[in-house]
Amino acid sequence: MSFASSVQSELARVEPEQGCCARAELAALLLNKSTLSQLANDYLLTVEVDNPALGRKIYKYLRDIYGFQSSVQVIEKSKLRKNRGYVVKTVLTPTKLENIKEIIHINNNLISPKLDIAEVNSCCKRAYVRGLFLSRGYVNRPEGNYHLEFMVNDEALAIKVQEYLGTFDIDLKIIQRKKSFLLYIKESEQIADFLRVVGANKALLEFENIRILKSMRNNVNRQVNCETANLAKTIDASVRQTEIINNLVSTGVIDNLPYQLKELAYIRLDYPEATLKELGEILNPPLSKSGIAYRMRKLEQVAGELLDTSFN
Ligand SMILES: [Zn+2]
Secondary structure (H helix, E strand, O other), rough: OOHHHHHHHHHHOOOOHHHHHHHHHHHHHHHHHHHEEEOOOOOOEEEEOHHHHHHHHHHHHHHHHOOOEEEEEEEEOOOOOOEEEEEEEEOHHHHHHHHHHOOEEEEEOEEOOOOOOOOOOHHHHHHHHHHHHHHHEOOOOOOOOOOEEEEEEOOHHHHHHHHHHOOOOOEEEEEEOEEEEEEEEOHEEEHHHHHHHHHHHHHHHHHHHHHHHHHHHHHHHHHHHHHHHHHHHHHHHHHHHHHHHHHHHOHHHHHOOHHHHHHHHHHHHHHHOHHHHHHHHHHOOOOOOHHHHHHHHHHHHHHHHHHHHHHH
């Protein structure tokens, strides 16, 4: 099961915090996925979802909150991919239709928000966001690029949801996609916060574990790169120093050097791969890294001057 599907399945099973929260969640769930059509004297409310647990949740909410008796139909969306859909169908008498209109606007069979996130009790707001995410949401697996999104059809609602999530320091971005509004988060810590807000605790744990592994791996890579860079620097310096010293030896200028510099020159030739610190440890008595660096600079400087005069 993909990460997105397991988040969906987990959220579909989350019990509402309180009775009122179930109503808020249902209001959000019906916004995106439901259609209303007219029968002879009644109406048919159809909600189509991909996840069986979500189908059960909607069925249960309609029954528990409004006493509606629905039927659930399984449809084969694609035989090859074993892709199934679940359709919750509810026949509504005109009275029942009025009941459900307390949470959604129905105008010419078009469904829009009525009880929206700004109006529900504060305890219900998480459930409302959960409903929106469940009906039209997606979260990428944490191993890949960090991305979480969900769609709403109503711009005012999109902004209210953005404001609400802002209270958790979640910076939800909104872009318009045709007639819908895509709300998304790209930042890993904020995706984790979102999962916490909507109550996907198991998914949150998995998400955080992978996030930690990823950041550890990044640190190791950074460290390796850093070590490689240092090694390259050591080798560059050694090649330059060895060249100068070979020049000193071949021209005989090396014998004009003070003893300490001459000693260092020969040790450098013997240990071309050693870092300055290691060269300092080879000397007797040993010399600190800064001491050896100073002496090496002196050697290069004096060698430069001596070689210049001997060639001009
Ligand atoms: Zn509530």
